[in-house]
Amino acid sequence: MIPTLVVGFGNPLMGDDGVGAAVVTKLALISHQLPAAVGEAPSGLRLSTLADVLYLSSVWRGEARVWMVDAVVCGAAPGAVHRLGHEEVLENPQRHATVHHLSLAEGLRWIVHSCPAMAGVRFRLWGVEAESVDPVEALSPVVARAAETVAREIADRSRHPVRSPG
Amino acid sequence: MSSTRTITIPHLGRVEGHGGIFVKVVGETVHEVNMDIHEGSRYYEALLVGKHFLEVQGIITRVCAICSANHTVATLTALEKALGISETERVHKLRGLLLLGAAVESHALHVFALALPDYLGFDSVMAMAVDYPEEVTFALRLKQLGNRVQELVGGRPVHPINTLVGGFGKLPSHRALEALRAELVQALDPLMRFVDLAAEIEVPRWAAQPTVYMALRPITEGYRFRGESICTSLGEEFPAEAYGNVVREFTVEHSHAKHAALASGDTYMVGALARLKLWGGRLEGRALEAFELLFPDGVADNILLNNWAQLVEIVLGLERGAELCDELLAMPEAQHEMAEYEVRAGRGVGAVEAPRGTLFHEYELDGEGLVVSANVITPTAQNLANTERDLRLAAENLLIEEPRRDDTELRLNLEMVARAYDPCISCSVHVVRGDS
Numbered sequence: 001m002i003p004t005l006v007v008g009f010g011n012p013l014m015g016d017d018g019v020g021a022a023v024v025t026k027l028a029l030i031s032h033q034l035p036a037a038v039g040e041a042p043s044g045l046r047l048s049t050l051a052d053v054l055y056l057s058s059v060w061r062g063e064a065r066v067w068m069v070d071a072v073v074c075g076a077a078p079g080a081v082h083r084l085g086h087e088e089v090l091e092n093p094q095r096h097a098t099v100h101h102l103s104l105a106e107g108l109r110w111i112v113h114s115c116p117a118m119a120g121v122r123f124r125l126w127g128v129e130a131e132s133v134d135p136v137e138a139l140s141p142v143v144a145r146a147a148e149t150v151a152r153e154i155a156d157r158s159r160h161p162v163r164s165p166g
Numbered sequence: 167m168s169s170t171r172t173i174t175i176p177h178l179g180r181v182e183g184h185g186g187i188f189v190k191v192v193g194e195t196v197h198e199v200n201m202d203i204h205e206g207s208r209y210y211e212a213l214l215v216g217k218h219f220l221e222v223q224g225i226i227t228r229v230c231a232i233c234s235a236n237h238t239v240a241t242l243t244a245l246e247k248a249l250g251i252s253e254t255e256r257v258h259k260l261r262g263l264l265l266l267g268a269a270v271e272s273h274a275l276h277v278f279a280l281a282l283p284d285y286l287g288f289d290s291v292m293a294m295a296v297d298y299p300e301e302v303t304f305a306l307r308l309k310q311l312g313n314r315v316q317e318l319v320g321g322r323p324v325h326p327i328n329t330l331v332g333g334f335g336k337l338p339s340h341r342a343l344e345a346l347r348a349e350l351v352q353a354l355d356p357l358m359r360f361v362d363l364a365a366e367i368e369v370p371r372w373a374a375q376p377t378v379y380m381a382l383r384p385i386t387e388g389y390r391f392r393g394e395s396i397c398t399s400l401g402e403e404f405p406a407e408a409y410g411n412v413v414r415e416f417t418v419e420h421s422h423a424k425h426a427a428l429a430s431g432d433t434y435m436v437g438a439l440a441r442l443k444l445w446g447g448r449l450e451g452r453a454l455e456a457f458e459l460l461f462p463d464g465v466a467d468n469i470l471l472n473n474w475a476q477l478v479e480i481v482l483g484l485e486r487g488a489e490l491c492d493e494l495l496a497m498p499e500a501q502h503e504m505a506e507y508e509v510r511a512g513r514g515v516g517a518v519e520a521p522r523g524t525l526f527h528e529y530e531l532d533g534e535g536l537v538v539s540a541n542v543i544t545p546t547a548q549n550l551a552n553t554e555r556d557l558r559l560a561a562e563n564l565l566i567e568e569p570r571r572d573d574t575e576l577r578l579n580l581e582m583v584a585r586a587y588d589p590c591i592s593c594s595v596h597v598v599r600g601d602s
Binding site for chain 2: 011013050051106109110113
């Protein structure tokens with residue numbers, strides 16, 4: 001079993017922005033666990049939710065793989081799942097998420113540059129196209145269905161660790 | 167017929183894209199400068215009504231990841247006032263340490279990753295890493311050090327859980343405080359090298375204009391992030407409880423976020439530059455050294471200098487953080503500290519200086535401890551009107567200087583002005599953007 005940290009990004013109080021947290025909660029339920037800020041799932045996945053990529057090094061405990069789930073806005077149909085491998089995640093050209101935050105890719109590049117211990121980590125991102133990020137404490141139905149799909153896919157993938165390095 | 171030119175900066179807006187900075191130039195005249203942002207806190211205030219006061223901290227700190235420690239201290243201060251709880255000396259010092267950690271974390275990200283690349287001619291922090299690899303590495307370590315302060319005091323690096331109404335669930339051990347103190351002290355020398363680097367950078371003046379500043383009067387004689395009264399650079403002083411009369415919120419047609427001004431009608435700036443303007447004379451040690459290097463002629467009216475004001479506050483955060491560790495180490499080691507109190511009806515206001523400026527929280531509780539009303543005024547909301555004012559001046563000056571200046575350069579320069587305020591615009595939302 002390759003040690004893997006699964007991180008759900010976003011804010012559950014902001015509609016579909018909470019899809020990362022929702023996937024982590026579903027993974028915890030799949031594993032018959034209560035959701036927690038950082039928990040150990042029987043499948044070998046360690047689960048975490050974060051609001052910002054720059055906290056990643058605070059929850060990373062030496063896992064070889066970090067699998068991330070985040071809301072994505074790139075013009076596809078709401079609920080569409082974008083699957084990005086290691087290079088695709090790190091090479092995403094977006095610099096800032098806002099004037100106040102670095103983007104996921106820029107934050108990861110900064111971490112890889114500045115934390116030698118994390119230089120060998122393989123990243124993977126499941127990006128779920130958001131329908132709405134208004135302040136509502138629920139996912140839109142189409143994104144909720146996508147969250148279910150992503151959670152099962154991550155659980156399946158963790159059971160077949162030799163399929164790919166990332 | 168005059169030509170019309172529009173410049174938009176969508177990154178400043180919400181993910182839906184309606185918003186951001188919009189500048190309209192007709193001929194050679196700047197006709198319109200609008201900044202529209204989403205003010206997320208209103209939703210949280212409504213969420214709190216009817217909730218028990220013990221739930222408030224856990225909900226309201228979700229307003230922001232970076233400022234969660236500041237929202238926590240403002241919330242606890244307001245709730246404790248409503249409940250008639252007095253803060254013990256140890257609790258006061260620990261909350262002060264938490265705020266310093268938050269300032270170091272937030273300012274390190276803003277100054278080094280978001281602002282400094284603009285001034286050194288790079289388009290991002292990672293582009294800067296090519297020429298400044300060690301500095302870029304140190305910057306992230308500095309941010310992580312701010313996180314560690316918050317983790318030690320608050321129980322985790324973001325959205326503290328160890329901070330409670332009346333005290334703390336668990337106090338940091340002396341051993342942990344000693345280790346933290348050592349880290350804070352060790353970071354000072356490398357940080358001062360950044361101060362030297364910044365002091366050599368010429369800061370543009372195209373957004374400089376006379377400005378009114380507002381900040382809390384520090385609770386002691388030092389330079390602190392907590393206070394009981396609101397001061398302005400006009401010489402006014404008001405009790406924090408009167409914030410509702412001082413901060414006059416108003417609506418504008420182009421934005422669904424409220425703007426703010428003083429009773430005089432003046433727009434104003436809150437944040438590190440305002441704090442330095444009003445209380446810079448109270449700095450000591452390495453922070454004073456940094457202040458004198460970066461502001462040799464005192465604090466000038468130029469929002470772009472807010473980046474350097476934040477740099478001074480990072481130095482203060484490390485230095486004062488180490489002092490607070492010493493003061494806490496001088497107290498007997500204990501497992502926890504919690505005031506005894508009884509639930510009662512009441513109303514309380516908590517005001518703190520967050521990285522981006524003065525933050526107000528107000529709660530009214532009923533006899534069962536349920537929230538009757540809640541109000542939060544964030545620094546970014548207070549800075550909005552002043553940001554538009556500075557953006558307009560910057561656009562005018564830049565176009566006078568070079569009427570044919572291309573959109574890309576103009577956009578970057580205007581973004582630098584908005585960024586200097588370090589606005590917390592869509593901190594409740596975090597999405598990846600890309601091409602499908």
